[in-house]
Amino acid sequence: MAEAGAERVSGRSSGLLFVVAIGLAAMVYWLEFQDPPEPGIVDSRQEELFPELEAQDVEWVELTTSEGRRLRAERDTSGWVIVGAHPGPADSVAFEAAASQLASLRIEGRVDPPVRLEDFGLEDSVVPLRFGARGRTHQLRWGQATPIGGNTYVRIEDEPGVDWVASWRANALQKKEIGWRDRRVLDFDRMAVRRVLVRWPGGGATLVRQGNEWQLTDPLIESADPFTVEGLLTQLSFLEADGWVEEEARAEAEAVLKESVFHFELETDDGELPRELAIAPMEGGLEWVASGDGGRLFLLAANRLEDLPKALFDFRHKSLGGFDPSEARGLHWVFDSADSQQPNTTLTAEWSGGQWRPNDERVDPEDLRGAVNALSTLQATEIVADGLGAKEREALGLAPGNLQVQVSGEGGRVLTELVFGRVRAGQGWWVSSADSPTVYRVDEALAEVLPVDAADFQARWISSADSEPLSEAVDGDTWNASD
Template identity: 30%
Template sequence: MNPRTTGLLALVALLLGGFVYFYELEGESARQAALDEEKRIHPGLDAEDVVAVAFASQDGIDARFERREGRWWLVSPVEGEADRSALDAIAFALVHLPREGSVADADSPDQFGLGDAARVVRFELRGTGVGAKKGLRIGRTTPVGGHVYVARLGDDAVAYVEGYRLNALNRNLDDLRERGIFAFEVGDVRAFAVSWPAGESAVELELERDAQGDWQIRSPFEDRADPQTVRDLLSNLSFLRASGFIDRRDAAVEAAVEAMAIGFRLHLAEGEVPDRARIGGALGEHRVIEGPGDRLYTLEPERLEDFPRTVAAYRDKQISDFEIAEAGRLVLDLRRTAAVVSETEAATRVEVELAETGWSRIGAARPVDPDRISDLVRQLADLRAVDILADEMGENELSSLGLSPPRASIRVEGRGGSSVQEDGANVLAEVAIGRSDAERGVFVQRLGDPTVFVLPASVVEALPVSLEAFETDFSSSIEGAALEAETSEDAGVAADPLEGVEIQ
């Protein structure tokens, strides 16, 4: 074939392929977009340009909403913030509503429910011209197909649309209002105060982030704050949602507000007016909450339990905290039993070290169970108390709690540490363990700290509270190991398949 002819054929094929790609494939999406635009009841509009909506809610209340600085607000019949996602959905439905078909030669809008009985939705767009105001009339459902008749405001042309596309409008007024009490990010809070009644007086704690970002109690005393309690409280506040709204103050409402159960004051930035809220007493089956701006809501009563109302709950209760991989040695001073001990009873020292083969006991015939020791280290790596019994106690009181002398003490050292180390440079944790109380838990101290903490009673099973407990729960069974070895040896001998069978 002539090379020139071949080149012309290749060029034709290339042009044909380009035509198919750009017209049939790329052009298809553009043609579909044009068809979709043509089907819209209000073509050429953008949901972001809708700045106001007015209609009767499903419970028959005439309401008007306006968009201000990116947020939706209810301006009538009462004022307050609106649910942004709900109003965005309404704006989208109004401007993107597609018709499924049109009614030709519609004699009267009344026969389609589009006359005086129609539900009217008015909305406004950015701008001040006549074209900035739009509207939609919603009539009855079609005889078949479950569609709904609609018409633009000021236009008698009747169309019908799929009914589900109007669901955003079918909500009660309270469901279109913002139920969130606060609007903040947990990381933006730099300080806060929490208060609650205590008898005839009140307790108020003031907390603040320090330069390292750690929470500290500043008033009425100074102490480290419990990071988990603070984190949970701020998170619960940020997600706190009302069960309902109170738009009128009367004597019953005021009495419930005054019966404060707990109050909050949040500082988000320097110079800002703090956000305030307080959960009050009961009003019917709910509690009243007065939020920022003195707005009133109702709250499910169980939500009160999300916010601690004891001083101890906000204080740091971390007994020990270290990375598990850093632990290389345990030094335990254990007394014989968990019963009451005297100062003259000597403690037995047990040392356990992490080797290449796992945890092993130093200088003892009976080995430890490496898995149980690993569990112990894991428990000590994040050991938290549930309560604080006292900041300081006398010797007699400590003795009654099994802490003077302690029934057990555990020191965790980092890899390469030494049990004779005095400066504590490689010590990861030191815990003194006292007696266990069935109702309260286990009494413990951080060595060198006079504060007496309470661990949950369930921790007793994970900690060696005496030498007896250590030997029973944390040591390997030599007899069991020997029996296993014996069984293994027997298993290695081949059995005679004819043993016990009488051959004739």
């Protein structure tokens, strides 16, 4: 029994010694190879790095971009400008944000000296961020992230200790070059533009603002599509570069621009020289080069240009409705009977009491509401011809018209007046404005909410639900305006 007890004591002692040995080994390893320590929070009186500074006190900033390029930006009366080897306009919003971050930078914690700077990623070889404020130069070096806590080590003014700040503050001061430069290709006031010249391969257009309207003056003289022109100006005013042409590639880019695919010239009423923009595809077509303000050469991703108007049709007036449906007060529609022995069908309606009240009570007011809404935003998908002879118009059902539509507002003011011809499956619905010889094509989907002739009106809006389907009212043959 005594021997068994001794064996148990011996085993217990051996276990304790083993645990102590493991603990000593762990302590030695931790002392030798520990991660940088996480000290306590700095006293609140020391939290702000530059308590005497405001954002507007920062006069210049010199930093390293994520790509490793050194940039220096200086504040001037108009904002911020990049100076030095690669000068150009700066993104003033980005540098104002940087100035605000620097002036309000707060210490979250500190490791007091002595420290090994390389343990924190803060060795002397790290190029500092420098900035000037109130005649003094300040600098700080960014280190690695803290093991926990979402912070980043920083060394300030070459002090022997190490501080750390919230990583989101540090990240705001570490960007790619494109995040620091002004990416706008053209800087202009969209509302001040009075003349737009557009050129593309094989054609072009000149547009002039007259009051609140836009007019085409070349190669046609007619009203322009205001949505297209205003949309173009908006696109150009917000067009941002995806990169810049480096000096060594400038000659090649300039050669490409001599064969530019698009050329824009904007004249404003402020007396300044016209803003010009030329755009051409680089080899491969994935990037385009553009010459913008100040002779700068930009690189643009090809998909940024997909929505630019590229044909005269884009600029021509295509809105056949263009009215607010809430302003409609009266309807006068005539459906052609297609039978000389039968009278045409005339539908009138007045807006009263929050709904349409037709002259034929069998017509559902909601059908009228849907048709008026569709007409209010009606856009042509194609301009078929600027004028057709009587026979051609008759072949399209436009003389006198399978359907004549007039929508009026208060006091009988005409909001839109259209003549609809035949619907051709897969081709669309031919239509013309009552006051213009131009013939348009609109999407045949309109026929889903608007009867195409007297028979279709009778079948869908008057007769029972088992009347003939819409497809039987749509011609299956085809016709070409050139025939």
